[in-house]
Amino acid sequence: MDTTPTVTDPVTGDDRWSGRRRFARVGRVLPVAFLQIVGTLLASRFATVAGATGTVGGPPWARHTFGSGVDPVQLGPLAISLLVAGVVVLPWRWRWPRSVLLVTLATTIGYALVVSPRGPFVAALTMALANAWLRGHRRTVVVAAAVALVVLPTADLVLGRSSVLDLSAVVLCVAWLVVTVAVSELVRVRVERGAERRRQRVEAERQRAADERVRIARELHDSVAHSMSLINLQAGVALHLGDDLPEQTRDALTNIRDSSRDALVELRTILGVLRSVDSTAVDGGPERNPVPGLERLPDLVERARAAGVDVELAVVGDPSSVAGITDRNAFRIVQESVTNVMKHAPGHRVTISVAIGPDLVDLTVDDHPAAGTASDPARTPLLAPSGNGIIGMRERATAVGGTLTAGPNAAGGWRVDARLPVTTPVPKETP
Known part of the structure; x- marks a missing residue:
């Protein structure tokens, strides 16, 4: 090196x-x-x-x-x-x-x-x-x-x-000095023009990247944000008009309304970052936090429970000591793991363990069948190691210099283990 x-x-x-x-x-x-x-x-x-x-x-x-x-x-x-x-x-x-x-x-x-x-x-x-x-x-x-x-x-x-x-020596000295200065000036002009061309190429690449981010933000707003707004609006209308709905139905609609509202807030923050990332970097403004961190794990657990998933959360250490990309990626790894259980194994019980030390953050998300139910291997989440969920979680762990392993556990469920450094050596975030 x-x-x-x-x-x-x-x-x-x-x-x-x-x-x-x-x-x-x-x-x-x-x-x-x-x-x-x-x-x-x-x-x-x-x-x-x-x-x-x-x-x-x-x-x-x-x-x-x-x-x-x-x-x-x-x-x-x-x-x-x-x-x-x-x-x-x-x-x-x-x-x-x-x-x-x-x-x-x-x-x-x-x-x-x-x-x-x-x-x-x-x-x-x-x-x-x-x-x-x-x-x-x-x-x-x-x-x-x-x-x-x-x-x-x-x-x-x-x-x-x-x-x-010796007049010839005088003429030779004058010619030597004039040629030296003239050639030096030509080289200086050529170097400055080359540097300017390089700056223009860098600026053009930066502008193309900014335009691409704006295009992505526009597409997200026109598709995802619009659909999420409709879901939130319709869930709210159903709650307002459905006074005689069963309690479980009202709870489900309430969870849909709250979850879609939180997703809209996060999505709008992400869109704002995509649109203003260059101006923020230039102006030296405060860092945006487009996604929640470990301090929002209790909210994640409450939403999962409202959706019918039995979730237990154990946190050792101070979540506020983890910040930046590590904090955000750690939350996303846990969120993705819980989401996979909700999608692929809704009858399983989930245990989330977070141990925050001075240098490392250890995450463990374990799911296993509830007591009295048989395990169905076909419904265990993310059995395929090449699934997008595992790829995304592993990329988030690698982006901050950490590691992630995932695979079936002895109880017939799935286990995700991640170890992330508290201080990120290279600031690089997986989108």
Whole structure:
């Protein structure tokens, strides 16, 4: 597992700067170091001889059309140290661009003052100038370029190593600085355009996801919410008009009315979350709680009892200590288990056990035939391990880093065991 801390790229804003990317950026210094150190050492060993119409011998950057020939330059320990020092600081250019630029400028000027400069001794300074320009430190780059333009071409003249100012060196220095700044600006524009295209793609994906959530919310409202409202309304009307209904019928209608009303409240809350999840995240508003948690287990038990299911609930610990996704998914696992008993084994008795510890929540939902009744294996809930009920419960447990097992018990019923962590390591909820 890669434990390398992430660092935000100062140009693109990419926070995925891993160890491999950091190594790649440090590795870019190697060709610059080779060019500056080896190239300058080789260029200093050549000599040029001036002729009547030109020069012979030596590399192109050491030839002079007019004046006397140029002798080889002996680089002492100080000159070599300055060449190496200018390269050594380059790996830190991403974190301290201006400091690295000032150091490379000082080492380059120092080298020009120690010996007669020739060869690619400005390679490290070129990289430092380009890097600082890309980071947005343009004023520092302009000042450093002006200092280099004044000092480097005139070093030999000021220190008496030459009797005249070499105009070709001035032109070469100006061209070098202009090309460096121009190429850096082109790269900066290209990087910014690429970053903008990436931001636009992310925004488009986010908008598509938001549109899909709104579409789902609209479909749920038009179908499920409408049907639940009609069920609630008709149950209420039946209760209002049916004064002479049997007591069991009135109890059943009351349970239908109350259950549909609670389902409507939960559904409307879910629809609100689907519609406003992006604005809530951006505005930093309070977290919505679209479904009830463990504190609502007594209400769940009462509704199941009103539907004719014998349910016993035992809770050890404080349900309020469990919050967030774990709280909601734990309630849904118990709710799904009880619903399965109501659908597939209405004559069974259900025992719900909840043990809440400092780190874990243990849930057990056990159903078994009531005393004096025979077990019917065909009516035990969720005999098929691939049923949607088990899949959904297992996904909810896995989403919070927990586990869930389900299977037949010795009494002829069904047993669901779930163990969930109180603190969710990764916030991920199963819809």
